[in-house]
Amino acid sequence: MHLSGRSVLVLLVGLVPVVLLGGRAPVAFAVLALWLLVWAVLVGVDLAVAGSPRAVRLERVVPDRVRLGERAEAELLITSTGRRRLRGVVRDAWEPSAGAVRTRSPLDLASGERRAVRTVLEPRRRGERHALHVTIRSDGPLGLAGRQATRSAPATVRVLPPFRSRRHLPSRLARLRELEGRTSVMIRGQGTEFDSLREYVRGDDVRSLDWRATARRREPVVRTWRPERDRRVVVVLDTGRTSAARIADEPRLDTAIEAALLLSALAASAGDRIDVLAFDRARRARVHSASGSEVLGRVVDALAPVQPQLVETDWSAVPAQVRALVPQRSLVVLLTALDSVGAAEGLLAVLPQLTRTHTVVVACALDPELVEMAADRSDRAAVYTAAAAERSLGDADRLAAAVRRLGGDVVLGTPEKLPPALADRYIALKAAGRL
Known part of the structure; x- marks a missing residue:
């Protein structure tokens, strides 16, 4: 159960007779008692008519992974299984480091109706970010009181490292290709593992000459190398x-x-x-x-x-x-x-x-x-x-x-x-x- 701010204001109205009829205390307190009775009846009726926050079915649709620094959207599907209309507020309680932009959303569900409540996540930390509970507050038609229930609805989003250093990868891959002799300008590869034999061309390192292959072919032949x-x-x-x-x-x-x-x-x-x-x-x-x-x-x-x-x-x-x-x-x-x-x-x-x-x-x-x-x-x-x-x-x-x-x-x-x-x-x- 919860009482709204409107309910408190209505209750405070009952103090007006006490202030105005201060010299006639019995009358003032009689009016106040009557007002308290009316207020209690209104709150009780509002509470009885409010839809049950437990008469719902909860489902989650969340991304498995999101990279740190990026946004993700978590979806909470709420299906009303009760007989009364459910009006109120739903709070999707993610842990603070999940960076939920807005956790409270208005809710208005007819019997059997299904609604999706979306929460934008901007994670602030790497690792597993969890949501454990969903709190639903159902208001009565008068807005004086209502029911509240907290339901278990676990979910987990894995926040991956941002990998900001990937911008350095293309230039290092180009250096690797150059090392292997596979660039578009055909730079001769360097390394320590034997790759193949080919005919000697001007500019080759004479230390790479393979003398046995040269003797067999009767022309200069060099060894080519590749990185390990x-x-x-x-x-x-x-x-x-x-x-x-x-x-x-x-x-x-x-x-x-x-x-x-x-x-x-x-x-x-x-x-x-x-x-x-x-x-x-x-x-x-x-x-x-x-x-x-x-x-x-x-x-x-x-x-x-x-x-x-x-x-x-x-x-x-x-x-x-x-x-x-x-x-x-x-x-x-x-x-x-x-x-x-x-x-x-x-x-x-x-x-x-x-x-x-x-x-x-x-x-x-x-x-x-x-x-x-x-x-x-x-x-x-x-x-x-x-x-x-x-x-x-x-x-x-x-x-x-x-x-x-x-x-x-x-x-x-x-x-x-x-x-x-x-x-x-x-x-x-x-x-x-x-x-």
Whole structure:
């Protein structure tokens, strides 16, 4: 049951006789009592005549997936199964991070009628966004009172990463095609895997001459090469507490996901197989041996619900997790933080176990505000701030040097620059035959 604002106003009208007949209290209170009785009867009649909010059937039509930053429309189908007309308001209660633009809608349903209530969603966070309940408020014909019921109507929309870094993909794919010698200007491919033999033409590297084939054909023949294919690329995302730090108004983990998506799409186009692992003290997501056109969809689906965990990452378990994915030599990319000496101790301790078998790249997102603060010398306070920023940047440089001494490679960059920088490092390693 609920009382409307109109009902309260009608009730307050009964106080007028008390004010006007203040000197004749018995009469005033008699009038007030009579008015309260009339008001109670009107409210009771209104409540009895109001349609039942439970006499409805609810169905949902929601999109399975929506990309962060895009709009989606969720539809709630309400069918009246009662005998009375149902007038009132319906509230479709989505969680705040789903970004429902308008959750309350007027409702007017005749018996047996079906209506669709549409709610526009503008999700503010990646992951699973839920709606659990629908509240229906049914008003009586006088608008004084009504009935209210909350019904269970669960729904879930998976909000995918925005993949803003996909704008860098065409230029990196063009570089891969150039590397393989498949551009329209017929640039000779570079790589480390033998591809085929062909007749020597002026400008070819004489070091590529195949002397046995030259002797057989009695004319110069050169070997052509192509980049390595069907290699394994393992991307490990650190989902421990350092991944929760906000950098450029988004969690560090979201930048890591952007870099992982761009690298996965690029490696799949280059003919390599992708493994993705999100890990802290437990495995949060896993994609095993994906290749071809299925890669991006599988990686996006796996990483969409992953959230930072406020625990220290157990780096000692990472080598075993990598071995379970790929026993052979692979490119292992660790997306983590290198801005704190204490937090990186675990990583540095296990890095030699990985570099003995694999080519290891450690990628870290840097806060662009640190660079700006380090350059600001406008006043005394700014100088102290710049000193602190320089110290943080210096810690990152020292940790990067430590990783290189242990046999790893390092890619540092702001959230905007890290994904393309990691893609460039992958292309360089592929051209050098280091995968």
